[in-house]
């Protein structure tokens with residue numbers, strides 16, 4: 001068995017250790033004897049997106065956004081839309097999550113058009129929502145409690161047909177107002193969660209893998225792993241936030 | 245005005261004395277009090293002092309210590325701040341300590357290590373004679389945001405230093421870009437050749453041209469994004485350094501020998517610290533020495549003999565075997581420690597202490613940007629890895645996913661237990677702590693094995 005992972009824009013969307021998610025996915029497959037192929041798709045590179053099982057998009061610096069949008073609107077946005085409709089699995093963090101939405105409105109009133117795969121949009125503000133945070137995933141998205149670190153000034157608002165990934169237990173989440181965090185639409189999982197998200201939240205990591213695996217090899221079930229260290233790191237942060 | 249200066253200086257000196265009596269050193273509180281009383285105090289006190297300011301993401305402390313050693317060798321009268329006091333309050337405190345009650349300087353020169361974000365304000369107030377910018381790397385992002393923001397802060401600082409000679413790292417595309425935006429005299433320094441035979445692969449913090457955003461090409465790399473960069477689109481490229489390392493002659497466990505060229509003249513220098521990144525610190529200090537106008541021989545002696553301490557390759561004797569502390573603050577720093585480890589030929593115990601206080605960075609996700617996978621390739625040489633600190637849990641997970649056997653990992657919640665474990669085995673130890681972990685661990689190790697207190 002083999003899963004093909006596509007890391008979109010690793011050259012510019014590579015902040016905050018988010019590529020740790022790729023390391024995590026790869027290892028958790030390797031430990032179960034499943035092969036992985038990771039394809040990096042930097043700006044300017046093209047590939048047939050329909051051959052991948054799982055996509056990862058991270059967050060990046062504003063400095064490089066311009067080059068990225070040019071590349072995106074050169075046709076990759078259409079391919080990504082098609083992959084989403086095709087129920088491919090996407091994990092999109094922070095900037096990558098915002099980019100899957102319709103647009104970003106800067107706090108000076110400028111609008112950047114994004115992919116529009118998910119009916120959500122982001123409004124810039126001058127207040128940074130930063131710190132350790134925790135949210136509870138909806139049952140359809142593992143039902144587990146996720147711990148991580150958020151660091152964003154954009155406020156994201158979900159539109160019709162898009163469910164939140166979870167409910168905020170500690171911290172800000174999507175916008176600091178409606179207690180939602182992240183988004184789930186078909187097999188797209190979006191969140192503001194750095195940390196990186198997957199290693200300390202193994203249940204959620206396995207949901208991502210299981211979803212991709214079931215699509216490629218129907219009926220396959222991932223065997224459990226010994227997650228002692230992961231759970232220890234998760235619980236340490238969960239306890240700390242509960243006490244605050 | 246005079247009265248205000250006097251009151252501020254007096255209050256500050258008194259606070260410093262009191263804090264010392266209470267057994268506490270080097271804090272920012274005295275400077276904070278003084279600035280409350282007299283907001284432009286630093287300007288008043290620095291007016292007649294010739295200052296060197298050292299800023300940049302990595303290597304500030306080591307570079308400052310080498311420069312300080314040059315002043316010692318020159319028998320010049322100077323004072324310097326310590327790394328824990330590199331924001332405006334701490335810098336004000338050190339100026340007060342070195343002033344009379346009426347605000348006259350007791351020393352002619354100062355070597356000031358300055359935090360990148362604080363540099364814009366500090367430079368405006370002390371009007372330095374020389375500014376050294378070591379490099380710009382991705383730091384803890386919850387403190388400064390993006391590298392472009394850090395660069396902007398440094399640039400404003402230099403723009404506030406009209407008379408300064410500016411020493412810039414030619415190999416850092418971000419740092420070197422400052423030159424065209426300032427009227428000051430610039431001395432570039434750099435390393436003309438690769439440093440490591442087999443460096444860890446790293447994510448570049450600056451893959452795209454700062455001017456036109458095209459991807460850079462490199463004729464060689466030293467580490468990180470440092471090296472012979474060139475933009476094929478707009479032509480922005482590594483400037484020719486006036487002070488450069490032209491050859492790495494030998495890299496030993498405790499020192500490095502390099503060939504240098506300084507304004508056209510060849511020489512060989514020994515750097516009294518191992519680690520490739522310390523080559524940059526040494527050659528940066530050499531550039532500062534040229535800017536100040538010291539005799540070259542003095543700088544050469546200083547580089548060959550300085551000691552750094554305070555968590556920068558600082559060595560402790562555990563009783564027959566040694567422990568070295570190498571402070572890390574970001575992925576680039578951690579990768580350099582991993583490069584250093586890869587160059588060792590003896591079995592070693594590796595210790596990681598990860599904290600998430602504000603001085604460490606509250607977001608510990610950066611450990612995933614450092615190439616700990618390299619450790620898995622060195623598994624015969626590293627039989628055990630100890631993990632400690634507030635976020636030891638996260639560090640252990642990082643190492644597990646780097647491919648380290650879980651049986652090799654030992655987690656210590658308590659530094660006393662960690663110190664006992666280091667002592668009760670016989671292999672040399674390399675300790676990689678974040679800032680506040682270093683402070684805590686170092687204090688305990690100084691008590692247990694001897695060592696200087698840091699405000700002395």
Ligand SMILES: [Zn+2]
Nearest residue numbers: 453456475478
């Ligand atoms: Zn260019």
